[in-house]
Amino acid sequence: MSAAFPVSPGWATTPLLIVISAPSGGGKTTLCQQLLARHPEMTRAVTCTTRPPRTGEIEGRDYYFIDKNEFARRVHARAFLEHAIVHENSYGTPTDQVLDNLRQGQDVLLNINVQGAATICARASADADLSRALVTVFLTPATVRELEERLRRRGTDGPEQLEKRLAAARYEIEQWTKFQYLILSTTIAEDLRRMESIIDAERMRQGRAKFTIGD
Secondary structure, three states: OOOOOOOOOOEEEOOOEEEEEOOOOOOHHHHHHHHHHHOOOEEEOOEEEOOOOOOOOOEOOOEEEOOHHHHHHHHHOOOEEEEEEEOOEEEEEEHHHHHHHHHOOOEEEEEOOHHHHHHHHHHHOOOHHHHHHEEEEEEEOOOHHHHHHHHHHHOOOOHHHHHHHHHHHHHHHHHHHHOOEEEEOOOHHHHHHHHHHHHHHHHOOOOOEEEOOOO
Protein backbone atom coordinates (compact mmCIF):
# COMPACT_ATOMS: atom_id res chain seq x y z
CA MET A 1 0.00 0.00 0.00
CA SER A 2 1.07 3.58 -0.44
CA ALA A 3 2.88 5.16 2.48
CA ALA A 4 0.02 7.62 3.00
CA PHE A 5 -2.53 4.93 3.76
CA PRO A 6 -3.12 4.20 7.49
CA VAL A 7 -2.71 0.57 8.55
CA SER A 8 -4.40 -0.79 11.67
CA PRO A 9 -4.44 -4.29 13.19
CA GLY A 10 -8.25 -4.17 13.14
CA TRP A 11 -8.55 -2.96 9.56
CA ALA A 12 -8.85 -4.86 6.28
CA THR A 13 -10.24 -4.15 2.82
CA THR A 14 -11.42 -6.09 -0.20
CA PRO A 15 -9.10 -6.04 -3.25
CA LEU A 16 -9.52 -3.53 -6.08
CA LEU A 17 -9.86 -4.10 -9.82
CA ILE A 18 -8.33 -0.87 -11.12
CA VAL A 19 -9.10 -0.10 -14.77
CA ILE A 20 -7.01 2.66 -16.36
CA SER A 21 -7.85 3.83 -19.88
CA ALA A 22 -6.35 6.57 -22.01
CA PRO A 23 -5.91 7.47 -25.66
CA SER A 24 -2.66 6.40 -27.33
CA GLY A 25 0.10 8.58 -25.90
CA GLY A 26 -2.01 9.49 -22.87
CA GLY A 27 0.50 8.09 -20.39
CA LYS A 28 -1.31 5.02 -19.05
CA THR A 29 1.56 2.59 -19.64
CA THR A 30 4.00 4.81 -17.74
CA LEU A 31 1.49 5.34 -14.93
CA CYS A 32 0.90 1.59 -14.60
CA GLN A 33 4.65 0.96 -14.47
CA GLN A 34 5.04 3.54 -11.71
CA LEU A 35 2.17 2.06 -9.70
CA LEU A 36 3.51 -1.48 -9.92
CA ALA A 37 7.00 -0.36 -8.91
CA ARG A 38 5.66 1.30 -5.74
CA HIS A 39 2.96 -1.20 -4.80
CA PRO A 40 4.07 -4.83 -4.41
CA GLU A 41 0.56 -5.82 -3.31
CA MET A 42 -0.70 -4.94 -6.80
CA THR A 43 -0.46 -7.12 -9.90
CA ARG A 44 -1.06 -6.28 -13.56
CA ALA A 45 -3.30 -8.45 -15.69
CA VAL A 46 -1.31 -9.33 -18.80
CA THR A 47 -3.35 -8.83 -21.97
CA CYS A 48 -3.38 -11.13 -24.99
CA THR A 49 -2.89 -9.46 -28.36
CA THR A 50 -2.56 -10.39 -32.02
CA ARG A 51 -0.18 -7.52 -32.81
CA PRO A 52 3.55 -8.23 -33.13
CA PRO A 53 5.87 -7.31 -30.23
CA ARG A 54 7.44 -3.86 -30.24
CA THR A 55 11.13 -3.41 -29.54
CA GLY A 56 11.88 -4.34 -25.94
CA GLU A 57 8.53 -6.02 -25.22
CA ILE A 58 8.72 -9.43 -23.54
CA GLU A 59 6.25 -12.32 -23.84
CA GLY A 60 4.32 -12.79 -20.61
CA ARG A 61 5.49 -9.51 -19.12
CA ASP A 62 4.10 -6.92 -21.52
CA TYR A 63 1.59 -9.06 -23.44
CA TYR A 64 0.84 -12.60 -24.47
CA PHE A 65 1.40 -12.53 -28.23
CA ILE A 66 -0.92 -14.98 -30.00
CA ASP A 67 -2.12 -15.41 -33.58
CA LYS A 68 -5.60 -14.58 -34.85
CA ASN A 69 -6.79 -18.18 -34.88
CA GLU A 70 -5.84 -18.74 -31.24
CA PHE A 71 -7.44 -15.44 -30.27
CA ALA A 72 -10.68 -16.44 -32.02
CA ARG A 73 -10.61 -19.81 -30.25
CA ARG A 74 -10.35 -18.10 -26.86
CA VAL A 75 -13.16 -15.70 -27.71
CA HIS A 76 -15.37 -18.67 -28.63
CA ALA A 77 -14.42 -20.36 -25.32
CA ARG A 78 -15.39 -17.16 -23.40
CA ALA A 79 -11.89 -17.01 -21.97
CA PHE A 80 -11.72 -13.20 -21.98
CA LEU A 81 -13.18 -10.81 -19.42
CA GLU A 82 -13.19 -8.29 -22.25
CA HIS A 83 -11.83 -8.13 -25.78
CA ALA A 84 -11.74 -5.53 -28.53
CA ILE A 85 -10.17 -4.62 -31.86
CA VAL A 86 -7.94 -1.54 -31.67
CA HIS A 87 -5.97 -0.19 -34.63
CA GLU A 88 -6.67 -3.43 -36.55
CA ASN A 89 -5.28 -5.67 -33.78
CA SER A 90 -7.20 -7.73 -31.22
CA TYR A 91 -6.71 -7.43 -27.46
CA GLY A 92 -8.25 -9.47 -24.66
CA THR A 93 -7.97 -9.79 -20.88
CA PRO A 94 -7.95 -13.40 -19.56
CA THR A 95 -10.84 -13.86 -17.13
CA ASP A 96 -9.18 -16.53 -14.97
CA GLN A 97 -6.08 -14.41 -14.40
CA VAL A 98 -8.11 -11.46 -13.08
CA LEU A 99 -10.52 -13.43 -10.89
CA ASP A 100 -7.83 -15.70 -9.41
CA ASN A 101 -5.76 -12.70 -8.31
CA LEU A 102 -8.77 -10.94 -6.78
CA ARG A 103 -9.71 -14.11 -4.86
CA GLN A 104 -6.17 -14.25 -3.49
CA GLY A 105 -6.61 -10.72 -2.11
CA GLN A 106 -4.44 -8.94 -4.68
CA ASP A 107 -5.32 -5.63 -6.26
CA VAL A 108 -5.42 -6.08 -10.04
CA LEU A 109 -4.41 -3.35 -12.47
CA LEU A 110 -5.82 -3.32 -16.00
CA ASN A 111 -4.37 -1.09 -18.73
CA ILE A 112 -7.09 -1.24 -21.41
CA ASN A 113 -8.92 0.85 -24.01
CA VAL A 114 -12.33 2.45 -23.58
CA GLN A 115 -14.09 -0.43 -25.38
CA GLY A 116 -12.64 -2.92 -22.93
CA ALA A 117 -13.51 -0.72 -19.96
CA ALA A 118 -17.12 -0.49 -21.14
CA THR A 119 -17.33 -4.29 -21.41
CA ILE A 120 -15.96 -4.77 -17.90
CA CYS A 121 -18.42 -2.21 -16.50
CA ALA A 122 -21.25 -4.11 -18.17
CA ARG A 123 -19.97 -7.40 -16.70
CA ALA A 124 -19.67 -5.78 -13.26
CA SER A 125 -23.29 -4.58 -13.36
CA ALA A 126 -24.33 -8.25 -13.25
CA ASP A 127 -21.60 -9.52 -10.91
CA ALA A 128 -21.52 -8.31 -7.30
CA ASP A 129 -17.88 -9.28 -6.72
CA LEU A 130 -16.65 -7.45 -9.81
CA SER A 131 -18.83 -4.45 -9.02
CA ARG A 132 -17.44 -4.23 -5.48
CA ALA A 133 -13.85 -4.38 -6.74
CA LEU A 134 -14.10 -2.12 -9.79
CA VAL A 135 -12.48 1.33 -9.95
CA THR A 136 -12.35 3.06 -13.35
CA VAL A 137 -10.00 5.92 -14.25
CA PHE A 138 -9.56 7.85 -17.48
CA LEU A 139 -6.21 9.54 -18.08
CA THR A 140 -5.62 12.14 -20.78
CA PRO A 141 -3.64 15.28 -21.52
CA ALA A 142 -5.79 18.43 -21.43
CA THR A 143 -5.52 19.07 -25.21
CA VAL A 144 -5.31 17.06 -28.42
CA ARG A 145 -2.29 19.16 -29.39
CA GLU A 146 -0.38 17.95 -26.33
CA LEU A 147 -1.40 14.37 -27.12
CA GLU A 148 -0.12 14.76 -30.69
CA GLU A 149 3.21 16.09 -29.41
CA ARG A 150 3.58 13.04 -27.15
CA LEU A 151 2.86 10.66 -30.04
CA ARG A 152 5.38 12.44 -32.25
CA ARG A 153 8.04 12.22 -29.53
CA ARG A 154 7.34 8.51 -29.18
CA GLY A 155 8.27 8.12 -32.84
CA THR A 156 6.62 4.72 -33.43
CA ASP A 157 4.07 5.80 -36.08
CA GLY A 158 4.27 7.18 -39.60
CA PRO A 159 2.09 10.15 -40.65
CA GLU A 160 -0.88 8.02 -41.74
CA GLN A 161 -0.88 5.90 -38.59
CA LEU A 162 -0.49 9.02 -36.45
CA GLU A 163 -3.62 10.55 -38.00
CA LYS A 164 -5.56 7.34 -37.32
CA ARG A 165 -4.46 7.38 -33.69
CA LEU A 166 -5.47 11.01 -33.27
CA ALA A 167 -8.88 10.38 -34.85
CA ALA A 168 -9.44 7.46 -32.48
CA ALA A 169 -8.18 9.54 -29.55
CA ARG A 170 -10.83 12.21 -30.10
CA TYR A 171 -13.54 9.58 -29.81
CA GLU A 172 -11.90 7.96 -26.77
CA ILE A 173 -11.58 11.26 -24.92
CA GLU A 174 -15.29 11.89 -25.41
CA GLN A 175 -15.95 8.73 -23.34
CA TRP A 176 -14.35 10.11 -20.15
CA THR A 177 -17.73 10.72 -18.48
CA LYS A 178 -18.30 6.95 -18.39
CA PHE A 179 -15.43 6.56 -15.91
CA GLN A 180 -15.55 7.15 -12.17
CA TYR A 181 -12.44 9.36 -12.19
CA LEU A 182 -10.66 11.69 -14.61
CA ILE A 183 -6.95 12.52 -14.34
CA LEU A 184 -5.64 15.29 -16.58
CA SER A 185 -2.11 14.11 -17.27
CA THR A 186 0.69 16.57 -16.49
CA THR A 187 3.93 15.09 -15.16
CA ILE A 188 4.72 11.47 -14.34
CA ALA A 189 5.07 12.30 -10.64
CA GLU A 190 1.79 14.23 -10.48
CA ASP A 191 -0.14 11.57 -12.41
CA LEU A 192 1.12 9.00 -9.91
CA ARG A 193 0.22 11.16 -6.90
CA ARG A 194 -3.33 11.65 -8.15
CA MET A 195 -3.74 7.95 -8.92
CA GLU A 196 -2.52 6.94 -5.46
CA SER A 197 -5.00 9.40 -3.91
CA ILE A 198 -7.81 7.67 -5.79
CA ILE A 199 -6.64 4.24 -4.65
CA ASP A 200 -6.38 5.34 -1.02
CA ALA A 201 -9.89 6.81 -1.12
CA GLU A 202 -11.33 3.68 -2.71
CA ARG A 203 -9.72 1.42 -0.09
CA MET A 204 -11.45 3.46 2.61
CA ARG A 205 -14.92 3.19 1.09
CA GLN A 206 -17.45 1.95 3.63
CA GLY A 207 -18.54 -0.87 1.32
CA ARG A 208 -14.98 -2.24 1.11
CA ALA A 209 -13.38 -1.54 4.46
CA LYS A 210 -13.64 -3.99 7.32
CA PHE A 211 -12.81 -2.49 10.68
CA THR A 212 -12.95 -3.64 14.29
CA ILE A 213 -12.07 -0.98 16.83
CA GLY A 214 -9.40 -1.93 19.32
CA ASP A 215 -9.37 -1.40 23.09
